[in-house]
Amino acid sequence: MRAQQPPKPPVDLNGFLQGLFPVQAEGIDYQSVFDNLAQLYATPLDLNTATRDELAATYLLDERQLNSLLTYRDQYGDLLSVYELQAVPGFDVPTIRRLMPFVEIGTSALSGRLPTPVDHYLLLRYEQTVEEQKGFSAALPDKNGKYPTRYGGGSAQWFARYRYSRPRAYSLGLTVEKDPGEAFRWQPGNRQWGADYVSFHAQVQNRGRWRNLILGDYQLQIGQGLVLSAGFVLGKSSETVQTVRRPTLGARPYTSLTEYGYFRGATATYALTRNMDITLMAARNRRDANTAPSTATTVVEGTIATSLQTSGLHRTPSELADRGSLLETNVGAHLLYHRGQRLQLGATLLHTQFDLPLLRRNLTYNRYEFTGRQNTVLGLHGGYIWHNLNFFGEVAHSHGSLTNSGGVGAVGGMLASFNRRVDVSVVARHYDRNFHSFYANGFSENTRTINETGLYAGLKYTVYRKLTVGGYVDVVRFPWWRYLVDKPSRGFDFLTQATYTPNRQTSFALIFHEEHKEKNKPGSKTTPREVVGTTRRSLALTAEYPLGPRLTLRSRVQAGTFAYTSLSPSRGFALVQDASYAFKRWHLSGRMALFGTDDYDSRQYVYERDVLYAFSFPAYFNRGVRHYVLVQYDVSRHLDLWLRWARTDLTNQDTVGSDLDQINAPHKSELKVQARWRF
Secondary structure, eight states: OOOBOOOOOOOOHHHHHHHHOSSOOTTOOHHHHHHHHHHHHHSOEETTTOOHHHHHTTSOOOHHHHHHHHHHHHHHOSOSBGGGGGGSTTOOHHHHHHHGGGEEOOOOOOOSSOOOOSEEEEEEEEEEESSOBGGGSOOOOOTTSOOOOOOSSOSOEEEEEEEEEETTTEEEEEEEEEOTTOOOEEEGGGTEEEBSEEEEEEEEEEETTEEEEEEEEEEEEOTTSSSOOOSSOOOSSSSTTGGGSOOOOEEEEOOOSOOSSOEEEEEEEEEEETTEEEEEEEEEEEEOEEEEEOOTTSSSOSEEEEEEOOSOOOOSHHHHHHTTOEEEEEEEEEEEEEETTTEEEEEEEEEEEEEEEEOOOSOGGGTTSOOEEEEEEEEEEEEEEETTEEEEEEEEEEEOOSSSOOOEEEEEEEEEEOSSSEEEEEEEEEEOTTOOOTTOOOSOSSSSSOSEEEEEEEEEEEEETTEEEEEEEEEEEESSOBTTBOSOEEEEEEEEEEEEEEETTEEEEEEEEEEEEEEEOTTOOSSSOOEEEEEEEEEEEEEEEESSSSEEEEEEEEEEEEEETTSOOEEEEEEEEEEEEEETTEEEEEEEEEEEESSGGGOEEOOOOOSTTOOOOOEEOSEEEEEEEEEEEEOSSSEEEEEEEEEEEESSOSOBSOGGGOBSSSEEEEEEEEEEEEO
């Protein structure tokens, strides 16, 4: 019998993230999260073959629902339609609607010839800031005849992506991008072939015992992320329970526009037995880094790398000098034992080597950072599911730094669905100040998995079918100095929220977040700097409701304060009104936002709807108005077109931006055009 496959519903990926992160949080790479969410949307999971970890990685199902779906598959066999989820105990209509963009009913037999692709397209995008920025203006010499720095390329940004794939079978992809200010050059000797950024991958899956083969660019998500972590991993968010655990997804093609944090080489996963898989990987990447000659006080001689750059921008002479200046080689392995869907044990090894020694600046907060050419990280991870309790953990050890080697990282926790109403999560973590793991992204407060000890507890309670409340508390300690914190410090934060959904089209949400940390006091001239407490508070109220069958409105009011102890607080707010309208082949959406902040400390982050696979999460600060209009037209079953216009007008400033991005006008306008051809 042929599986019934409903039309793939459109989804606002930026709005989806707004629901997960209703208030801005530190330590999260939002661009990476969005890119991996977009990849999940492009290559949906097969409900009949997806593993528990793959289903958990959507963060849309709790422990009880995951167990219920797997039990249903075992008892009744393959699902014939996504709509059959209504027969699975514990699945309600809102959950199924949220899940549908990311799942499908696929074919399970992949032996013999490779099946025809289901995702075959070419995507082209052009972006332009309308007003002239300083970096693109004419360079006039000063009185000494010295010319100021200017960007080396044009002001337009463009990118192209080609994809030929079928989920769980194969994938072939090519991505090419030029950022504003970068030059289009054909210089193979300088590792540039036209556009500044080129990414490629070729993948084959499920060919006998070969579970996965990837050549080109890829990422690995293994265990709790203390050795290898990439993908749709969230940490602290409004989904207070499911997002704290990292799923083991293995190797995945890299398709993001973020120009770091991936491997370029080859990886393969092979099934040694029914219950044991081995993954091997090797990669060589050129990394952007600041380089300088060593000094008499350094522990190494010759040229050294003083820092790694992650912006991916190569517009000015100094940025071009950093481009690909450090060669990084990685080799690693992962052995995974799994018994059914309930027990998982694994060991991970990653060895990293640089062609230049890495030696950060001689500052106190850098004292325990990695120094040298090579580093090895060994990790052990495991998980066990008992009824509706999910226990997980990982411990890892790093070795190789010339100074302060031998750090340990550890994380462990539990997810529990006690009944249909109550879900709970608890996570404890400890990362030594000298734990060095370059590709880690474990559960943490920091952006890196280092110098932190903490305890997190989350709760989600369904009062009744239409009303859900929840929250979390996280207490953290930093054993050593951090950037702009000249002593060991402490902090805590908590979030509370309530969501009311009276019907399928209408929802209301109220979120409050408060965070306490210690930072250097502004203006302090002592050595070390005086450290004081800070408090950040954020409140957001959102409402989504229809006005007729085609028009949907979304309103948002948010406000926040940030204050140093004994200093006056900085305040900010944003009033946002969105509208979406769909009629036949036309899809229209727009926004009008009014915002005001005292300074950058009280900035307001609000997601914006953008063209397909594009991410927009601007910071509103100063005082002004922001609006955008997005138009999508489905020309035919092969061709889709998008046009987006956005503009910010400031009422308390004469310029927008700073340094080479400065515009000598109180407004900034952005134009974006995109076309997709589906073969």
